[in-house]
Amino acid sequence: MKTDPVEIFQSIRASVQPYGVLGYTVHENSEKGYDLYSEKNVQTENGKTTERFFVGIYINDQAVDVKLNTEEFTTSNQELINFGDNRAGMTITQLDDAKLKEIATFVEIIHQNFKEKDWI
Secondary structure (H helix, E strand, O other), X not given: OEXXXXXXXXXXXXXXXXXXXXXXXXXXXXXXXXXXXEOOOEEEOOEEEOOEEEEEEEEEOOEEEEEEEOOOOOOOOOOOEEXXXXXXXXXXXXXXXXXXXXXXXXXXXXXXXXXXXXXX
């Protein structure tokens, strides 16, 4: 079980990095933050969207925040923390294989949602 925020961050980042070749662009890639965005131009009823947050991992003091895009996606029964601005996720202070698998599953679900909406 990992408890060091840097180790937790690095493990989660390693599981998310492969999405960088699936149509997402890295916006932040630092020692304390890593996030991916879709940059596909999409016409919505509110106008044109050229950039859409997908997932982000950030060291937040002694924990790691994992944020997922929840736009047009229901998360109410998933026990996720609401980070605002169509972002929900979890704050991680301990990481084991089961929790890493849970995070990977959430990321894959959001990725499938992006594909279904034709956002990537």
